[in-house]
Amino acid sequence: MSSKMQPVRGTRDLIGADARRHHAVAETARRTAGLYGFEEWFTPIFEDTAVFARGLGDTSDVVSKEMYSFEDRGGDSITLRPEGTAGVCRALVSNGLTQTLPQKVFYAGPMFRYERPQKGRYRQFHQIGIEVLGAAEPLADAEVIACGWQILNALGVAEGVVLEINTLGDAASRDAYRAALIEHFSAHQDKLSHDSKVRLEKNPQRILDSKDEGDRAIVATAPTIDAYLTPEAASFFEAVQGYLTLFGVPFRRNPRIVRGLDYYSHTAFEFVTDRLGSQGTVMGGGRYNGLVEEMGGPATPSVGWAAGMERLSLLMEAVGNDPRPPRPVAVIPQGEGAETAALSLVQKLRQAGITAEMAYRGNLKRRMERANRQNAHAALFVDAAGAIEMKNLDSGDQYALSEDAAIAALGG
């Protein structure tokens, strides 16, 4: 047992039902995002460390202690991407696409974070995400959110998932609010939890998010951002909510939502569920202005979200959404010398676009049992002369027919 190779901590294999769910998440999201005009980009899985260090801001744990960074043989500092947005912004600049805005991007793939693994959280995990790059209009925020909502619905997991939105305001609002929060929490500093005392130094808004009982009482009396919003920031947030209502996307205001990464401003949102324990955020995002500039491009107002594929798969499993592979047709040679005729038939079926299988070995009983296990919907018995009988494995009906008739009947 000890010599058995195991995947490294925080990684895992996706096989069978897990693999099918994972694939369904990516495929459903890709297709749905396509309906909204998003096109998929494939950016590298690793980047120059500066792409993330600069992009995400150094107050986040993601940068300060969770990155998989290493020096390559040429002496460059390389980092396995911990999230998708920074790489997409870098690619926008690298490819000169700042001249052709807006760009609507979909991505899906592995991300890496050195964290303590938990259910729905791995060191190699997978995200899907979309970004609208180069649109300052609140309509873009609403469109991005609506697309996310449609994906959750298409996956059948929208039940029990709630959209919570908030605004972080523009720079002026944010600074004023931050000052107010520091004042409020400093006044109660002695009653704050240890974690929140640290937050007060690093990122006071994070205290709003605290799960500590004692903190919550202090948070309850904390000011909300509304009084500190500039008129522009307030009307922007109003507009986003108006479009969401127009699009029929239900939401609820949660003034305690903050974002983990530094680049966010204005709209912040999370799709949350209570079915996943402490990994309740299923899709999260918001507006970010300034990230593209960090990559050396022009100011490019943008908005997007990312979702954890593992968490979406977990939700699919919880609601019993179990994608099945297509039901094959089982081709079964009958009698001596029938193998050649059967093989030629199975190949013709496949070329006609029909999912067909023929077992490598086994007697008739074994082949039938195997057909059953594969959930085959029909069996085609072929004899040495090439004569075919088709049996419907659901109804049990069986009759002889020609090869062409069989292909036609099976939808080829």
Place this chain on the structure above:
RNA sequence: GCGGUCGUAGCUCAGCUGGUAGAGCGCCAGGUUGUGGUCUUGGAUGUCGCGGGUUCGAGCCCCGUCGAUCGCCCCA
């Protein structure tokens, strides 16, 4: 990085106050040169996560370690 719980067959799990392993499912083969999902008979599979300690003797007790899991932190 911190705290709680748990590691026995491919899977789900049982195993008494310590006496060197069991069930169900699954798998393989037979009953059936022949038409499946039913039934029936038989069979294979474990250094009891790993390492050390206590003991005449450890799956069970102790220590360590690795892994999973739950919560914190953080985040999707």
